[in-house]
Amino acid sequence: MLKVIDSAVPVACWACSVAHNDSTLFCPHCSKIQPPPESDYFQVLGLQRGFQVDLDALEREFHRLSRKVHPDRFARADENERQWSLADTALLNDAYRTLKDPLFRTEYLLKLEGAEIGEEHAGKDRKGQSDPSRVPADLLEEVFELNMQLEEMRMARSTGEIDSVLENGLVLAKKKFESLLAAVDLDLRTEWKAWDTGDAAARKTSEKSMVALLDRRRYLRNLVRDVTETLGA
Amino acid sequence: MAYSDKVIDHYNNPRNVGQLDKASTEVGTGLVGAPECGDVMRLQIRVNPETQVIEEAKFKTFGCGSAIASSSLATEWIKGKTVSDALEIKNTDIVKELSLPPVKIHCSVLAEDAIRAAIGDWKKKNGVSEPAAVAAAQSAH
Numbered sequence: 001m002l003k004v005i006d007s008a009v010p011v012a013c014w015a016c017s018v019a020h021n022d023s024t025l026f027c028p029h030c031s032k033i034q035p036p037p038e039s040d041y042f043q044v045l046g047l048q049r050g051f052q053v054d055l056d057a058l059e060r061e062f063h064r065l066s067r068k069v070h071p072d073r074f075a076r077a078d079e080n081e082r083q084w085s086l087a088d089t090a091l092l093n094d095a096y097r098t099l100k101d102p103l104f105r106t107e108y109l110l111k112l113e114g115a116e117i118g119e120e121h122a123g124k125d126r127k128g129q130s131d132p133s134r135v136p137a138d139l140l141e142e143v144f145e146l147n148m149q150l151e152e153m154r155m156a157r158s159t160g161e162i163d164s165v166l167e168n169g170l171v172l173a174k175k176k177f178e179s180l181l182a183a184v185d186l187d188l189r190t191e192w193k194a195w196d197t198g199d200a201a202a203r204k205t206s207e208k209s210m211v212a213l214l215d216r217r218r219y220l221r222n223l224v225r226d227v228t229e230t231l232g233a
Numbered sequence: 234m235a236y237s238d239k240v241i242d243h244y245n246n247p248r249n250v251g252q253l254d255k256a257s258t259e260v261g262t263g264l265v266g267a268p269e270c271g272d273v274m275r276l277q278i279r280v281n282p283e284t285q286v287i288e289e290a291k292f293k294t295f296g297c298g299s300a301i302a303s304s305s306l307a308t309e310w311i312k313g314k315t316v317s318d319a320l321e322i323k324n325t326d327i328v329k330e331l332s333l334p335p336v337k338i339h340c341s342v343l344a345e346d347a348i349r350a351a352i353g354d355w356k357k358k359n360g361v362s363e364p365a366a367v368a369a370a371q372s373a374h
Contacts, residue, residue: 140266143273147295222271 011037014080025069025088033069033077036087040112041095051109051192053099062096103217106188106210115207117214139219146173146223150230157230167231174227181220188213236298237332243302248309251291253277261355263347267339272296274304276347278311278319280355285315292347299337303327303344316352 010019016030023039026032042049045061069092074085098104110117149170156163188210195206236244252275253260259279266273272295279289290308294301306327311319327333327341355361 140264140273143266143271144264144275144293144295147273148293151295219266219271 025065025092033074033081033084033088035080035084036091041099041108044091044095045099047099049109049112050196051106052196053105055100058096058099062092065092102188103214106192107214110207110210110214113203113207115211117211139216143219143223146170146177146227149173150226153230170227170231174224174231177220177223177227181217181224184213184217184220188217236302239306239331240298240302240333243305243331244298247292247301247305249291249305249312250293252293253279253289253291258282258358259355261351261353261358263350263352263354265343265346265350267296267300267343270297270300270339272300272340272343274300274343274347276304276307276344276351278351278355280316282359285317287311287314287316287319297337297340299331299333299340300343302331303333303340304347306330307344307348311348316355319348320352322348 011022011034012019013027013030013032013034015032016027018027018029020028020034021039022037023043024037025034025044027034037044040049045058045065047053047058047061066089069085069088071082071085071089074082077085098108107117149166153163153166153170156166191206191210191213195203195210198206253262255262255277257279259282261278261280263276264273265276274292274294274296276292277290278287280286281288290312292304292308294304307322310322310326322345324338324341324345327344328338331341333341
């Protein structure tokens with residue numbers, strides 16, 4: 001699980017004992033490699049916390065740090081430093097992969113901000129009561145119908161039947177869900193901007209919207225995937 | 234992750250899969266979904282208007298093995314119970330019976346929601362009003 005640590009808490013460098021904030025892979029004073037910091041990915045990669053990320057800066061900093069912590073450079077260092085270069089490299093790769101992908105980044109930052117998302121939190125809010133407001137009700141009926149059609153289609157396929165009416169219906173449904181997915185992505189972008197530029201209250205509203213949008217997106221993505229699979233079978 | 238034997242049994246031989254006439258006044262339909270995994274579950278009950286006993290229960294679930302097993306078990310349990318007894322079933326009972334791991338608890342929550350939704354729909358159709366149920370149904374919209 002994520003640990004959110006106050007980055008203002010200083011840590012002493014193992015080599016020179018000078019205190020530094022715990023987000024750095026190298027001591028600013030003596031330049032020695034440090035154990036993997038407990039700070040968040042944004043701090044590790046020197047980025048401001050936000051949903052919109054300067055991808056060029058991310059790329060640059062990742063490559064710069066990757067070269068610096070590369071295990072090859074620590075082949076003759078002592079055991080601790082060798083281990084840290086491995087661990088720092090792994091951390092750096094995780095941080096880069098997470099922040100580069102817009103959806104991973106959104107989920108990661110929402111979790112950092114304390115939002116409960118993902119399967120492990122489902123239905124556990126409000127003391128184990130499920131929260132009906134989180135279910136995209138307008139979608140449910142459609143999702144169910146589509147799943148019925150998909151099942152029918154698979155059954156027809158398995159007996160060698162070709163039902164062109166059914167197939168055309170699914171092609172249309174796929175287009176529709178793909179455009180809904182695009183609309184969700186557009187809405188997410190709007191929320192990113194609102195959060196990055198908003199005050200605390202605006203951010204809370206935005207976080208809620210984003211959690212709901214991600215739920216909706218998961219539904220739609222699964223549907224598009226299932227329809228594509230069935231049509232392509 | 235390994236499924237328990239009971240989950241596998243319900244998954245391979247799901248009980249009470251099917252559909253009841255949605256338009257009948259004796260039938261209540263609950264359609265619920267879990268946005269986290271994209272599962273969708275429909276649970277229907279046919280209630281004897283004299284005795285308030287659930288005489289028939291059917292489900293259709295699109296989702297993982299645990300979701301199918303949870304809804305299959307739910308229909309088994311509510312059959313033969315009165316409406317008010319069926320409302321006593323908790324998702325934790327399902328978790329225990331099926332030995333669901335923590336990441337699959339939401340499947341049992343979904344099954345409990347489906348029972349409540351189906352009973353709620355039946356009550357609405359038959360003019361049975363319960364302050365708590367009405368409030369819950371309204372807050373869902």
